[in-house]
Amino acid sequence: MRADRVFGYGAALGFLADLVVGDPRRGHPVAGFGRAAGALERRMWRDDRGSGAVYAALCAGGAVAAAAVARRAVASSPALSVGLTAAVTWSVLGGSSLAREARAIAAALEAGDLAAARERLPHLCGRDPRALDADGIARAVVESVAENTSDAVVGALVWGALGGVPGLAGFRAANTLDAMVGHKSPRYLRFGWAGARLDDLLGYPGARLTAALAAAAGGHPRSAVRTWRADAASHPSPNAGPVEAAFAGALRLRLGGTLSYAGRVEHRPVLGASFPPPAAADISRAIRLSRRVGALALAVSIAVSVGLSAAAAAGRPDRARPVALPGGVR
Structure with missing residues (x-):
């Protein structure tokens, strides 16, 4: 079976499994990778970029190598190849978990239970919820839904289309490393630099595709594109900026502004300043947009895989064929 068909069937099955089943409660492969990466970090940590670069290379490279070995082991069986792709796609996608956590917080806010919403927020993002009101x-939540649509869905599918199972595993490994050591705390400012830059690099194509699909699927394409062009560059993250700005315009909501991470206050630029701020009811709108973007990203990634396979086939020279000459002479 051709590689594009393996990816197409496997990615579709994995996407459906994430939609229907969601993440496994126990034994999640990404959690296992995180535990292994955490154990290695405790051994390797030094307050310098070089050690962090070696650490990031070992973790991400190890994930890619393991995935490549697994792919090679099942290469002779189309059914096993599709099954492996489906299983890895399911394990690296997080669209259902993202929607579930966002809905739980929305339900608490709509019920007027601010304490429950604050308690649930750390399941979705790293912000300090103690000083946050309902708005x-x-x-x-809306900003986290936007950013994680790229990180937990679209980016993985893009790298799956480009690199198959190793691409899926490598992207998720880099994204997990960024969550673990990529933040600008005193401990990880230098050690986590390489992991953060690797995540920025691998997240670049998925973030732009997410922004484009949000503009196409959000109901307000002109607002999405205009906000993306006007405000994305002022965001401190090269990948979250386009995604959050496009979601802001597509939903016609004002995002950005002051926020707090573990007591550290950041004053981020406002995205979509002319729009009203999000309310609890807008979380469901953001989830629906995220779902549409994910489905479109699946279709685009399969199309990219087919196109790459066709281009590779066209570039291979045909095998020489015997030519019949007159009189039976060859």
Whole structure:
């Protein structure tokens, strides 16, 4: 079976499994990778970029190598190849978990239970919820839904289309490393630099595709594109900026502004300043947009895989064929 068909069937099955089943409660492969990476970090940590670069290379490279070995082991069986692709796609996608956590916070806000919403917010993002009111929590959820649509769905599918199972595993490994050591705390400012830059690099194509699909699927394409072009560059993250700005325009909501991470206050630029701030009811709108973007990203990634396979086939020279000459002479 051709590689594009393996990816197409496997990615579709994995996407459906994430939609229907969601993440496994126990034994999640990404959690296992995180535990292994955490154990290695405790051994390797030094307050310098070089050690962090070696650490990031070992973790991400190890994930890619393991995936490549697994792919090679099942290469002779189309059914096993599709099954492996489906299983890895399911394990690296997080669309259902993202929607579930966002809905739980929305339900708490709509019920007027601010304490429950604050308690649930750390399941979705790293912001300090203690000083947030209902609107502040709603804004944090909408921004997290936007950013994680790229990180937990679209980016993985893009790298799956480009690199198959190793691409899926490598992207998720880099994204997990960024969550673990990529933040600008005193401990990880230098050690986590390489992991953060690797995540920025691998996240670049998925973030732009997410922004484009949000503009196409959000109902307000002109607002999405205009906000993306006007405000994305002022965001401190090269990948979250386009995604959050496009979601802001597509949903016609004002995002950005002051936020707090573990007591550290950041004043981020406002995205979509002319729009109203999010409220609890807007979380469901953001989830629906995220779902549409994910489905479109699946279709685009399969199309990219087919196109790459066709281009590779066209570039291979045909095998020489015997030519019949007159009189039976060859």
